[in-house]
Ligand SMILES: Nc1ncnc2c1ncn2[C@@H]1O[C@H](COP(=O)(O)OP(=O)(O)OP(=O)(O)O)[C@@H](O)[C@H]1O
């Protein structure tokens with residue numbers, strides 16, 4: 001496909017030179033050419049590169065360059081200058097320009113500059129199997145939904161080398177970033193703001209990368225911004241992320257409020273894991289949700305149950321919980337407030353702060369089950385679980 005250029009010039013003869021240069025390149029097409037006096041307020045999304053003759057002492061031009069360059073979906077700007085020196089290089093950098101060129105433009109250098117701006121498109125080998133999307137829904141506040149989502153994602157990304165994305169849909173109070181001590185520049189609101197110009201490289205640029213395999217899409221930074229996210233937006237974003245086939249798995253922290261937006265997330269999910277503890281208030285909520293969600297259209301088959309912070313000696317045992325809820329407990333994670341709190345307060349996954357901890361071990365078992373990879377041998381928790389269910 002031809003690369004599409006826009007050319008803006010100050011002197012007519014320089015405009016002619018730039019046009020002649022671009023026309024001499026293979027697979028290049030000039031889609032617009034005009035003088036600096038006629039710069040458009042917005043750039044057409046059909047443009048790949050803006051080639052612009054720079055005019056000194058023109059603050060209006062500087063403002064235009066800065067504005068266009070700051071719009072993430074705008075094409076890169078290449079400046080054509082009378083001469084290149086340190087002062088104008090610095091200025092160009094500050095304005096957000098991608099390359100500076102001077103007469104005569106060297107074809108080889110120009111081609112290299114074009115290669116540098118090429119967005120990363122996935123090769124067939126890089127594409128993963130269809131991405132699975134799993135939502136974690138808390139049946140009550142504080143049952144550990146965010147802790148579990150964050151830590152399972154970390155284990156899948158680091159121990160199993162899967163490319164993982166965690167999406168924070170606790171839209172009002174999103175806390176996921178604190179579990180990774182992350183300060184992302186962008187969040188889900190940026191995805192909505194530029195929806196018309198959305199593509200996979202833009203979406204990737206909104207994600208925060210933790211380590212080498214784990215990506216985060218943060219919740220809005222202010223509670224009032226959560227209103228901007230509609231079920232329709234969310235469905236589009238989640239489907240887009242899924243269809244990119246960049247991630248093996250997307251884990252979603254849906255918080256604990258079932259509203260229209262969250263229902264949409266659950267609908268798009270391949271599986272929903274309802275998180276509870278073994279306390280009576282949490283279990284009674286879990287029971288209500290297990291009845292409500294299928295009535296709202298969620299397939300029962302896609303619903304699983306996780307009992308968190310479970311204490312073998314003190315709490316109801318797992319078969320009793322299953323009896324009460326009328327549904328098998330799919331996963332359980334033991335209780336260890338000391339280490340769990342320490343990892344949360346340090347903003348690090350538990351597998352980093354206490355890799356041999358029992359909670360970490362249970363999370364490892366769950367990660368294996370969700371990923372569907374064969375378990376090397378039965379761990380403590382699976383043996384215990386089977387014994388309690390009368391299988392061991
Ligand atoms: N397995 C566990 N053992 C002991 N404590 C735990 C465990 N999991 C979570 N916790 C405790 O629960 C607290 C709440 O965890 P988290 O923030 O993940 O819950 P949440 O359900 O996401 O809460 P919120 O409703 O605020 O979003 C943690 O600070 C931690 O103290």
Ligand SMILES: [Mg+2]
Nearest residue numbers: 145146170175
């Ligand atoms: Mg939470």
